[in-house]
Every structure is written in C-alpha cells, then in structure tokens.
Amino acid sequence: MWSTFFIAMALAAVFLYMPGFLALKALRVRSAVALCCAPVFSIVGYAVVTAVLPSLGVFATWQTVFLPCLAAGIVAAAIVRFVPWFSSWNPTRLGVADMGRSFRKAMNEEWFSIALYVLAGLAVVGLVFVKNLDGPDSFLQAWDNSHHLSSIRAFVESGNFSMLTTTSYATALDRSFTPWQGESMFYPSAWHCLGALVVSASGATVSMAANAVNAVVVGIVLPLSTFVLMERLFEGRRGIVRCGAFVSLAFATFPWGFLTFGPLYPNLLSYAILPVVAVLFMGIFDDGVGARVRIVRAALFVVGIVSLACAQPNAVFSAAVLLAPFCVVRAARFARFLPWHAAHPRACRIGLAAVAVAGIAAIWWALFNAPFLQDVIWFDWPAKEGEAQAIANIALLSFSYAPAQLLLSALVLIGTACSLVDGRYRWFACSFLLACAICYVDLAHDGFIKHLLAGFWYTDQLRTGSTAALLAAPMAALGLRHAVHFVARGLDRAVESVGGKPTPYVSAVLVLALSVTAVFFPSYVIPGHHKVETAFGDIRNRVEDQNSVSKMNYLDASEKEFVRQVEQIVPDDQPIINSPDDGSIFLYGYEGVRTYYRYLTGYSPESNESEDSAAIRQGLYRIAEDERVRQAVESIGAEYVLVLDQGKDQDLGSDMERRRFVLKDDIDNELWSGIRAIDDATPGFETVLSEGDMRLYRIVV
Incomplete structure (x- = not known):
C-alpha cells in the first residue's frame, strides 16, 4: 500500500505542476519561476475544464480533465516557441529576481535553492506527517473530513468534478434518494478535484489520495511558493533566501494546524499558493517595466485570485493583509509624479499614503457589508x-494552538526588528504585525470589531493565527541568517583565540544545523525532572493519535470490519438508513457505502430537507404502525438500517465522545431519535448481523 501512496504523491505533483508550467512557458517565463508558480495556473485550468465537461456530457476522469489542460499548455508553448510573430516577446519574469551577476550563475543558484526547498520540505513532511500515519489510508475522524472524503468520492463516482455543483449525492442513484432535492451548490473544491484526479489515475483509496495530496502541498507546494516570496523580498541576498528553506515549515500553527484541526485541507492549499499570488501582484508595479508586461502580470494576478477562490476564498483576505502595506508604500512612491512634489515631497508622500489607507479601508468595509459574505463574517468563535x-x-x-516555539519566536523577533529598521523590508514587517493584530483581536475579544477584522476567516483563531504564521516565515529566515552569521563569527573568533584556523563555512553550517534541529526537535524527558513538550513533538503526537486505526474512535477497527460484512449483504444500489453521528458519516467517503445520511447538521424545513427524510429521522422505529413512515422508506428504496453504537450515550462508557458525535453546539441528539430507538425487539425489523452494540436490521413490513 505504501508503494501506491508514493505513486499517488508523484501523480499529485504532476497534476499540480505540469499544466501550469507549460502555460507559463508559453508566456516565456523562466523555467525555474514557471515551476514554482505552476500550481496557481493548474488549479484554474482544472476549474474551467471541470465546469465545462458536465455541459458537454463528458464523464470526468484524470484523462478527460488533466490531458486537455496538458494539451492546451503544450500547444500554447509550441506556438510561442515556433511562430515568428511571438519571437520578440520578452519574459515576464513575474517580478521575481534574476538572482545574480550572470544569467548562468543565477540559473545555477536558483535551481540549487529550489532543490534545497523541496528536499527540506519533503524531509520535514516525511518525518512529521507521513511517518506518523497509521497506514497510508488512515484519516482524521473529525467534522470537516466527512465532507472532504465524501466530496472526493462523489466526484469520482459521478464523473462531475465541477465545484459549481458540489454535493455528496452526486450520482443519479444518490440523487434518487437524497434528503435534499436540488441541494448541490458552489463550494471551493480545488483540493477535492486534485484528490479525485489522484484516485482516478492511481486507483488509491480516497483517504490515501487525500494524504498524498496533503503531503505534496506541504512538502513541495508551500516550500516553493515561499521560495518565490523570499526571492522577491530578499533579492540578491542568497543567504537569507536559503535560510528560508529551513523555516517555511517550521511553524506548528501553519501548515500543521490545518492538518490536525478541522481538518482544513482546502485552506491548506489556498495558503500554500498565497505567496505566489502576492508576488504576481507586486510584480505589476516594478520600475522599468513596459506596459505590455504590466498588463500580462495584471492578468496573471487575476488568475491567481481566481485560484485562491477555487481553493478557499478566505485566502484572498490573507493576501490583502500581506499586500496592504505594500500598496501604501507604492502609493507614496507615486508622489514623485505630482506637480507640487518638488516643493512638498514629504506632504505629498504622506497624502498619497493616506489616500491608499482610506481606499483599502473602504474596500474592506464594502466587503464587510457584502450580502454574500454575511454568513461567514458573523460566524462566531x-x-x-x-x-x-x-x-x-x-x-x-x-497562537493558542500549539506549545510555544521559543527559539523560533526569538528568530522572528530578530527578523522583525531588522526589517523595521531596513526600509527595503519595513512594509513586510508591517504586514506581519497587522496579521498579528487581527489574530490578537480574534483571540482576546468578542463583538463588532472582532467580526470587522477577523470575520472573513469565520473568526476562527487558527485561520487568523495561520495567516500570521505564514507571514512570519520571511521574518524567521532573516532572523536565522543574522543569528547564524553572528554565532558563527563568534565561534571563528574563539578558534582564532586559541591559535586555530577559522572555518567560516563549517561554523555557519554547524550553527544552522543546530538551530534547525532545535526548532524541529520532538518532545523529550529530562530524567528525574519533567517532560518537555515541544511544538513538533505535539504535532507528531497529534498526527499519530488522530490517525490511529486501533484506538477507540467514531469509526473504529471493529466497526470497519462489521461494515465490510454489511457490504456483502446489502445490494450496491440500495441506500442504508443510518444515524451519521455514530461514525457512519465517514462510510460513504471512506468505504463507498451508500448511506442515506451523509451530513451531521442541516436537517430542518428551512434547509429544504424532504418530508420523507424528516419522517425517517424522527419516526423510523414506528414503521410497523405508521403508514407515513412506511411510505417514506419505500420512496427512497431502503430495506436495511445500520446501527454502529446502539444504546444511550451514557451506556457507551468513558469513550463515548470518541464513539459518537454527542450533543455539542448545534448537533442535536434528537435529530436521530427515530433511528436510535430501534432495538432487536422493535416491530418491523429483523436482525441480520449482530456484534456487540453494532446491528444491521432488515425492514420487514
């Protein structure tokens, strides 16, 4: 199975990088830059193709989705390469530095840095994430993952990968019995599309494909995206850029929090490509660039915004936080074009900066009041x-999520201080501090101001904290470079003082290795004293615990085996009535079991739930005496009922909260009272399978 997992990883990388790389080469972008930026454009290509295929009646597979995007990229690149009219095009460069005094040397250094980022990223994701999976198809049994796994399954089974009509009841058979008629809607599903492509191409299970896509996003996409941002910020400062390879994955909150809470996989993808989109915007305003190149860059930035919206739209607002200080600084620079600049340069710069701040605030306020965002903005954590x-x-x-990272926080502090005193980087330090301010309000306050500042992220502290963590990476790289340089010089002086020969390069590498080891060090015990829990020790433990297939969980090993027996009995074309909060919510996505209820919430007349569904949920146990319930069951064609945790919550033992999604927030146990009340003596039901508190009943009325 692990061999299939690594094949799935390789395929995920090909799907993410190949179409976008060819598209950018058609714009004569340097190969190294095109590679790093490729996922942004591949995502949009897939979004367009998957939106068109249903209207053409074409069943979506990896061939019908990937190959058209690949062919379009090849044709475009060939036209630009071989048609004379295009031979005068200049590379857009996307605003990324050429890195060097000679082009050949710059290319060599650039590719070395890219390799360093990828190798460091794969090493970290392998040790922290992949190594701690309990098998390549293990998965986190948490709220959001029921949707993620079901969406991938629905894409593959229905042949419709479009994010415009997402639903867990996508096939014609599933639509015939769905509790919600016409409930398909837009959902940002770029991540789910990638998972479906991997399943289609490799034959991997849905959960294995999800793990493979996540490993590629964390181990390759995020590091290379961070590299592009580092190149832009620290142009010509090779040491800082290379230090970035060791800190892009060093923050426990992001990306690791998105893998272990929620889980927030679509947001993981959107934040991973966010730095590239920000660089696309910055490149529009480069000095000495012609109008044609600016137009191309502006168009590419629009594509980048679309890609963020396809992955998870709140990343657009994280990009706004990153770019707002940049816009203010650029606006101030335009003061030199004002006729009265010579007489009042300072006043002109301040005035235009103030106009930019007012404009950004006005846009923020307009979006805050936009009707289509109100449900997101006023969601309250x-x-x-x-x-x-x-x-x-x-x-x-x-960020109230992981244990403190003392060394890394010191590096970020050093880098922030250095940035604030260096005019070249001051604006980015302001971006980082702005993100921290939003996170602070989100963590410590409630009320209107919190929703105004943090509402675009659902007021979710993990998402606002992750924005700050993402923007902290360049600060950490700058701080690490200064710390390594300072300590290495001290070591060399100490060696000289005792008559030795200093070796600056060896000293720097030694200090860098020790620093990186300290940041990623697992938890440990000081014998005779106490346990020291490190941030990455905590993350590793979470990944291992959340993916354990042997521990008690909503859907544990014994229940999975019971369900496999159920699949041998129930015909494939029949829905199985279930109570989703007993763990069966994962069965459709994980095993492909055709369960009737695939969501935990949303069951009410206001949500367009069918009358048949409501009758089944509330009164299935009365089927022998209630004609309305019998009609509802007959209308969906169900003959079986699956119960994985029979009995009341208090009868399930001390682990009940891990065996059933119990009464919390808006999850009401009474939603499933009609199913929970069924036992072996209930009239109208015949026990087909029985093991412990698990039952499969046949309806016999």
Missing part, C-alpha cells in the same frame, strides 16, 4: 484568551 495571554501566545508563536 468565542474569544479563547485574556488580553495578556493572547499577546504572549502570539509572541511565542503558540
């Missing part, structure tokens, strides 16, 4: 910390 603790958690890079 209550404050988690007091004001002082929130400041401490942000300063120590905990």
Whole structure:
C-alpha cells in the first residue's frame, strides 16, 4: 500500500505542476519561476475544464480533465516557441529576481535553492506527517473530513468534478434518494478535484489520495511558493533566501494546524499558493517595466485570485493583509509624479499614503457589508484568551494552538526588528504585525470589531493565527541568517583565540544545523525532572493519535470490519438508513457505502430537507404502525438500517465522545431519535448481523 501512496504523491505533483508550467512557458517565463508558480495556473485550468465537461456530457476522469489542460499548455508553448510573430516577446519574469551577476550563475543558484526547498520540505513532511500515519489510508475522524472524503468520492463516482455543483449525492442513484432535492451548490473544491484526479489515475483509496495530496502541498507546494516570496523580498541576498528553506515549515500553527484541526485541507492549499499570488501582484508595479508586461502580470494576478477562490476564498483576505502595506508604500512612491512634489515631497508622500489607507479601508468595509459574505463574517468563535495571554501566545508563536516555539519566536523577533529598521523590508514587517493584530483581536475579544477584522476567516483563531504564521516565515529566515552569521563569527573568533584556523563555512553550517534541529526537535524527558513538550513533538503526537486505526474512535477497527460484512449483504444500489453521528458519516467517503445520511447538521424545513427524510429521522422505529413512515422508506428504496453504537450515550462508557458525535453546539441528539430507538425487539425489523452494540436490521413490513 505504501508503494501506491508514493505513486499517488508523484501523480499529485504532476497534476499540480505540469499544466501550469507549460502555460507559463508559453508566456516565456523562466523555467525555474514557471515551476514554482505552476500550481496557481493548474488549479484554474482544472476549474474551467471541470465546469465545462458536465455541459458537454463528458464523464470526468484524470484523462478527460488533466490531458486537455496538458494539451492546451503544450500547444500554447509550441506556438510561442515556433511562430515568428511571438519571437520578440520578452519574459515576464513575474517580478521575481534574476538572482545574480550572470544569467548562468543565477540559473545555477536558483535551481540549487529550489532543490534545497523541496528536499527540506519533503524531509520535514516525511518525518512529521507521513511517518506518523497509521497506514497510508488512515484519516482524521473529525467534522470537516466527512465532507472532504465524501466530496472526493462523489466526484469520482459521478464523473462531475465541477465545484459549481458540489454535493455528496452526486450520482443519479444518490440523487434518487437524497434528503435534499436540488441541494448541490458552489463550494471551493480545488483540493477535492486534485484528490479525485489522484484516485482516478492511481486507483488509491480516497483517504490515501487525500494524504498524498496533503503531503505534496506541504512538502513541495508551500516550500516553493515561499521560495518565490523570499526571492522577491530578499533579492540578491542568497543567504537569507536559503535560510528560508529551513523555516517555511517550521511553524506548528501553519501548515500543521490545518492538518490536525478541522481538518482544513482546502485552506491548506489556498495558503500554500498565497505567496505566489502576492508576488504576481507586486510584480505589476516594478520600475522599468513596459506596459505590455504590466498588463500580462495584471492578468496573471487575476488568475491567481481566481485560484485562491477555487481553493478557499478566505485566502484572498490573507493576501490583502500581506499586500496592504505594500500598496501604501507604492502609493507614496507615486508622489514623485505630482506637480507640487518638488516643493512638498514629504506632504505629498504622506497624502498619497493616506489616500491608499482610506481606499483599502473602504474596500474592506464594502466587503464587510457584502450580502454574500454575511454568513461567514458573523460566524462566531468565542474569544479563547485574556488580553495578556493572547499577546504572549502570539509572541511565542503558540497562537493558542500549539506549545510555544521559543527559539523560533526569538528568530522572528530578530527578523522583525531588522526589517523595521531596513526600509527595503519595513512594509513586510508591517504586514506581519497587522496579521498579528487581527489574530490578537480574534483571540482576546468578542463583538463588532472582532467580526470587522477577523470575520472573513469565520473568526476562527487558527485561520487568523495561520495567516500570521505564514507571514512570519520571511521574518524567521532573516532572523536565522543574522543569528547564524553572528554565532558563527563568534565561534571563528574563539578558534582564532586559541591559535586555530577559522572555518567560516563549517561554523555557519554547524550553527544552522543546530538551530534547525532545535526548532524541529520532538518532545523529550529530562530524567528525574519533567517532560518537555515541544511544538513538533505535539504535532507528531497529534498526527499519530488522530490517525490511529486501533484506538477507540467514531469509526473504529471493529466497526470497519462489521461494515465490510454489511457490504456483502446489502445490494450496491440500495441506500442504508443510518444515524451519521455514530461514525457512519465517514462510510460513504471512506468505504463507498451508500448511506442515506451523509451530513451531521442541516436537517430542518428551512434547509429544504424532504418530508420523507424528516419522517425517517424522527419516526423510523414506528414503521410497523405508521403508514407515513412506511411510505417514506419505500420512496427512497431502503430495506436495511445500520446501527454502529446502539444504546444511550451514557451506556457507551468513558469513550463515548470518541464513539459518537454527542450533543455539542448545534448537533442535536434528537435529530436521530427515530433511528436510535430501534432495538432487536422493535416491530418491523429483523436482525441480520449482530456484534456487540453494532446491528444491521432488515425492514420487514
């Protein structure tokens, strides 16, 4: 199975990089830059193709989705390469530095840095994530993952990968019994599309494909995207750029929080490509660039925004946080074109900067009041910390999610201080501090201001904290470079003082290796004293615990085996009535079992739930005496009922919260009272399979 997993990883990388790379080569972008930026354009290509295929009646597979995008890229690249009219085009460069005094040397250094980022990324994701999976197809049994796995399954089975009509009841058979008629809708599904492509091409299970896509996004996409941003910020400073390879995955909150909470896989993809989209925007305003190149870059930036919206739209607002100070600085620079600039240069710069701030605020306010965003903006995650603790958690890079990262926080502090005193980087330090301010309000406060600043991220502290963590990476790289240089020089002086010969390169590598080891070090015990829990020790433990197939869980090993027996009995074309909060919510996505209920919430007349569904949920146990219930069951063609956790919550033992999604927030146990009340003596039901508290009943009325 592991061989299939690594094949799936390779395919995920090909799907993400090949079409976008060819498209950018058609614009004569340098190969290294085209490679790093490729996922942004591949995502949009897939979004367009998958939106068109259903209207053409074409069943989506990896061939019908990937190959058209690949062919379009090949044709475009060939036209630009061989048609004379295009031979005068200049490379757009996308605003990324050429890195060097000679082009050949720049290319060599650039590819070396790319290899360094990829190797470091794959090493970290292998040790922290892949190594701690309990098998390549293990998965986190959490709320959001029921949707993620079901969406991939629905894409593959229905042959419709379009994010415009997403639903867990996508096939014609599933639509015949769905609890919601016409409930398909737009959902940002770029991540799910990639998972479906991998399943289609490799034959991997849905959960294995999800793990493979996540490993590629964390181990390759995010590092290379970070590299592009580092190149832009620290143009010509090779040491800082290379230090970035060791800190792009060093923050426990992001990307690792998105793998272990939620899980927030679509947001993981959107944040991973965000730095590239930001660089596309910055390149529009480069000095000495012709109008044609600016237009091309502006068009590519629009494509980048579309790609963020296809993955997870809140990343657009994270990009706005990153770019707002840049826009203010650029606006101030335009003051030199004002006729009265010579007489009042400072006033002109301040005035235009103020206009830019006002414009950004006006756009933010307009979007805050946009009707289509209100459900997101006013979703409420209550404050988690007091004001002082929130400041401490942000300063120590905990963000109230992971243990403090003391060394990394010191590096970020050094880098931020250096950036604030260096005019070249000051604007980005302001971006990072702005993200921290939003996270602080989100962590420590409730009310209108919180929703105004953090509402675009659902007021979810992990998402706002992850924005800050993403923007902290360049600060950490700058701080690491200064720290390595300072300590290495101290070591060389110490060697000289005792008559030795200094070796600057060896000293720098040694200090860098020790620093990186300290950042990623697992938890450990000081014998005779206490356990030291490190951030990455905590993340590794979470990944291992959440993916364990042997521990008690919503859907544990015994239940999976029971379900496999159920599949041998129930015909494939029949829905199985279930209570999704007993773990069966994962069965469709994970095993392909045709369960009737595939969501935990949303069951009400206001949500367009069918009357048949409501009758089954509330009164199935009365089927022998209630004609309305019998009609509802007959209408969906169901003959079997699956129960994985029979009995009341208090009868399930101390692990009940891991065996059933119990009453919390808006999940109401009464939703499934008609199914939960069924037992072996209930009239109208025949016990077909029985093991422990698991049952398969046949309806016999």
